[in-house]
Amino acid sequence: MTSAGASDYDVIVVGAGPAGLAAATLCASHGVSTLLLDEQYGPGGQIYRAIAETPLRDRSLLGKDYWRGKKLLRDFENCLAHYQAGATVWAIASNLETAYSVGGKARLAKPQKIILATGALERPAPIRGWTLPGVMTAGAAQILLKTSGLTSSGPTVLAGSGPLLWLLAWQYLRMGRKLDAILDTTPLTNYASAAGRIGPFLASPYFFKGLKLLLQVRAKVRVWSHVTELYAGGGDKVEFVGFKCAVGISRKIAVDTLLLHQGVIPNTSLTRALNCEHVWNELQACWQPVADEAGRTSVPGVAIAGDGSQISGALAAEHSGRIAALGALADLGILSKKDAANLAGTHRNALRNASTGRAFLDTLYRPSRALLSPLGETVVCRCEEVTAEQIRSAVDHGCQGPNQLKAFLRCGMGPCQGRLCGPTVTNIISDQTGRSPTDVGSYRIRQPIKPVTLDELSGLTAKNSDKISVNR
Amino acid sequence: MFSRQRDEAEPPVAFTVDGERFFGRATDSVAAAMLLNGKVATKRAAVSGSLRAPYCMMGVCFECLVAIDGIGNRQACLVRLREGMVIETGSNRRGVPA
Numbered sequence: 001m002t003s004a005g006a007s008d009y010d011v012i013v014v015g016a017g018p019a020g021l022a023a024a025t026l027c028a029s030h031g032v033s034t035l036l037l038d039e040q041y042g043p044g045g046q047i048y049r050a051i052a053e054t055p056l057r058d059r060s061l062l063g064k065d066y067w068r069g070k071k072l073l074r075d076f077e078n079c080l081a082h083y084q085a086g087a088t089v090w091a092i093a094s095n096l097e098t099a100y101s102v103g104g105k106a107r108l109a110k111p112q113k114i115i116l117a118t119g120a121l122e123r124p125a126p127i128r129g130w131t132l133p134g135v136m137t138a139g140a141a142q143i144l145l146k147t148s149g150l151t152s153s154g155p156t157v158l159a160g161s162g163p164l165l166w167l168l169a170w171q172y173l174r175m176g177r178k179l180d181a182i183l184d185t186t187p188l189t190n191y192a193s194a195a196g197r198i199g200p201f202l203a204s205p206y207f208f209k210g211l212k213l214l215l216q217v218r219a220k221v222r223v224w225s226h227v228t229e230l231y232a233g234g235g236d237k238v239e240f241v242g243f244k245c246a247v248g249i250s251r252k253i254a255v256d257t258l259l260l261h262q263g264v265i266p267n268t269s270l271t272r273a274l275n276c277e278h279v280w281n282e283l284q285a286c287w288q289p290v291a292d293e294a295g296r297t298s299v300p301g302v303a304i305a306g307d308g309s310q311i312s313g314a315l316a317a318e319h320s321g322r323i324a325a326l327g328a329l330a331d332l333g334i335l336s337k338k339d340a341a342n343l344a345g346t347h348r349n350a351l352r353n354a355s356t357g358r359a360f361l362d363t364l365y366r367p368s369r370a371l372l373s374p375l376g377e378t379v380v381c382r383c384e385e386v387t388a389e390q391i392r393s394a395v396d397h398g399c400q401g402p403n404q405l406k407a408f409l410r411c412g413m414g415p416c417q418g419r420l421c422g423p424t425v426t427n428i429i430s431d432q433t434g435r436s437p438t439d440v441g442s443y444r445i446r447q448p449i450k451p452v453t454l455d456e457l458s459g460l461t462a463k464n465s466d467k468i469s470v471n472r
Numbered sequence: 473m474f475s476r477q478r479d480e481a482e483p484p485v486a487f488t489v490d491g492e493r494f495f496g497r498a499t500d501s502v503a504a505a506m507l508l509n510g511k512v513a514t515k516r517a518a519v520s521g522s523l524r525a526p527y528c529m530m531g532v533c534f535e536c537l538v539a540i541d542g543i544g545n546r547q548a549c550l551v552r553l554r555e556g557m558v559i560e561t562g563s564n565r566r567g568v569p570a
Contacts, residue, residue, distance in 0.1 A: 039531060041501075041552040046530055053499050055482070088550075104543065121532045133512045133525030134473060140529035143549075144474060148497065148504045153475040175477060236523050237512060257473055267532070382527075383534065385519040414518065415534040415545075415564075451545060 009035040009082070011328055012098050012111040014089050014270065017045020018314050019306025019321035020117030021072045026325035027115075028081035030334050035109060036076075037087040037100055039450075042147075043076070044069050045119050046139065047314040050147040061174045062146065063167070065209075065314070072318060090448035092274055096301050099448070099460075106456040113301050113328040117321055118267050120307040123286065124420040125160065125262035125371045126378045126388070129232030138168045138261035151177040154256025157241050159183035159230055162263040162365045163210060169217045181253055182217070183243050185227045185262070187368045194364035204357030205315075224251075228370070232258050262367045266308050269419060272445035274299050280437045283362050284311055285372055286423060287442060294327025294344070295320065303327060311362075312355050319351035373427035380428065381421040383414020388428060395432045402426060402443045415451070418443040474507045487557040496553045503529060503536045503548035506559065514538050514548060515564045539563035 013024040016038035024036040044051035048069025059067055076083070084102060091099040097110045122137040129135065138158060144150040151172055157180050158165055165182065172179055201207055217223075226246035232238050232255075242252045265286035268278060277290040277298040288310050295303040305324035306317035323344050330340035374380065374388040386409045394408040402418075402425045405411045411425060412418040418425075422443050429440045476497075484495040487502075489511045496505030503526045506514070513523040514536045526536040529549045536548040544563035 039550060041550070050499065055497070055499055086550075086552075121530065122528065131517065131522070131524060131527075133523050136525075136527050136529070140527065143529040144504055144507065148500045148508065149476050150474040150504060150508055151477060153473060177477075237525070382524075383518060385517055415537070416532065419532045420528075453543075 008110045009033045010111060010332060011035070011113045011115060011325075012037060012096075012109060013081075013115045013117055014038075014098075015045060015117035015119055015306070015308070016040070016043040016083070016085075017047060017117060017119050017306060018069070018072055018317040019119070019308070019324070020045065020115070021076045022318040022321035023115045023117060023305055023325040024081045024083075025072075025076045025079045026322050027328065028079040030329050032329065032332065032334055034081035035111070036081055036083045037089055037098070038083075038085055039088045041086045043073055043083070043085065045117075046143065047317075048072070049143050054146050055149040056146065062171060063174075066146075068314070088450045089270065090450040090452050092270065092302075092447070101450075101452065101456055104453070104456060106452065106460050108460060112332055113303070115295070115321070115324050115328060116270055116297075116302065116304045116308055117306045117317075117324075118270055118304075118308040119317075120264040120311060121267045121419065122260075123262045123265045123367070124424055125260060125367060126374050126380050126424055127230045127232060127260070127371070128376075128378050129234065129238065130260065131379055131382050131385075132232055132234050132238040133236065134234070134238035134256060135232055135258045135260065138164050138259045139264075141257075141259050142168050142171070145171060145175070151175050152257035152259075155180045155254055156257045156259065157181045157183060157253055157255050158259045158261070159185065159227070159241060159243070160261035161186040161367060162261055163206075163361065164264070165261045166210070166213050166217055168259070168261075169221060170213045173217065173220055179221045180255065182221050182223045183227045183230065183241070184223055184225045185230060185368065185371060186225070186365060187228075188226045188246050190364050190366060194360050197360040197363055201357035201360035205354075206357050206361065224249075228368070230371075262371060263365055264307065264311055265423060266311065267419075268308075269417065269445060269449045271297060271304060271308070272442070273447045273449045274302060276302065276304075278442070281310070282437075283359070283366065285366060285427070286311070287426075293323070293348075294330075295324035296327060296331075301331075312351075312358060315354035316351055319347045319354060322347045323351065369431070373424065373431040380424045381409075381411040381414065383416050383421075384410045384412075386411040386421070388424075391425065391428050392432050395429055399429075401429060401441050403441075405429075406443070412443050417445060417449065473510065473512055474504075476508060485553050485555050487553060487555070487559060489559045490561055498553065500553045501529075501549050502538065502540060502546075502551045502553050502557065502559060505553045506538075506548065511561070514561050516562055518564075537564045
């Protein structure tokens, strides 16, 4: 692994999480010139965040699964791929030329193939008061823990549904941190639906691990189950979380930090900006890029691997990365289709094993309708402060879809480019009109997908062909 | 709001937020270092002007926008803390000169 200069590569991999690290390592091991670009200042993506330099060196604190990342990183460091940290990819042209910025300077690199391993983000799950300072995602708290060894210092409540919620609670307890409550919003009805899928889950690696974790947390933390309503309140920062349970109990708990979680969904910024086809995953209630068995998207030369392709977890992601790498190697002619398929066989089996039990988890932890498509004064577009009520009203007044909503309400027009409101907008319009999410569609995303200054753009060297194309 | 429990023997990194001096560590992002020091609010919401603070810590929410060393609207959660950094909050809203 060496640091990158500005030249052209056979393969560019975007994202240094498990899928990206594995993909780049495999490509480089077959002698292909590979560049790994990652926005964060250290490798590991989100799940293995700060794996190279976490201050929490006592391995029992974060748990065994986290330290798998060390092996992935070591393998990558031993390969000949180039790695550029702090590289924000802001545009990819139709000829795959990739524009990215490092330390305020823009660069271009032209690969033959691109493997996107851009991962996931927390599902935005708006509640009243979620924009208050002190309200963050469970993932955010985990990042603070991994990179800086920080835990929340005042009264803290975790609210939501999904494995990460319990994992974070477990890690906080390992750090000696007390938690005031866990508000579990897993809908009561999900238990019955999930029961039908429990078979494979019982046989999966997640079952014993997850059960042990859950029991350890429940022994130490007050858990309120079947929470049907959730809201936060306060002045300049969050001061309390209010909730209602299915049994009819209503409570308010004073908090300094409120950590929300409703699962993770693919980060589709780049795939949308590239005009890849996407499909609505009804079980996971999210969009994912359409991809073949080697992650090839509908855009030639662009493959997607890992959670950015479909949420399957960290272990599945590394196998997915290797499968995409083998696909790229076959497409480059480095491997014959037959050899690539044979080599992919082991990884496909591993991917299948790592994905066992997911259907159970996805069914159990599917958020309630109320959380997926909120009502009333709940802010949906955080950037432009557009509420659920305003969106529903616009739809009643004839707004046809997410893109027209931009014109009606500026919803989706803020700096986050719809990352945090897009999913909810699709859900609300679907809810309000009775049309399916597939029919409703999603925001059209324009490049650049991250802010770029004029200074950075002017710093790019223009080739003669570039100048001619503008001066036509 | 957030505190560091196990202080490893790493050298402190000095930085300022709105002119006030604080300390963090080299592994901290600017956002983490701000939260650690109780400087929670980073910007004001575009319409109401209410205070906002980091939400996602991974670069997708754009709430942690601050000016770093004179350059505004930088995502504090993506920038590694460096010695002598000058952070200014509220950089996302510009006044119109009279």
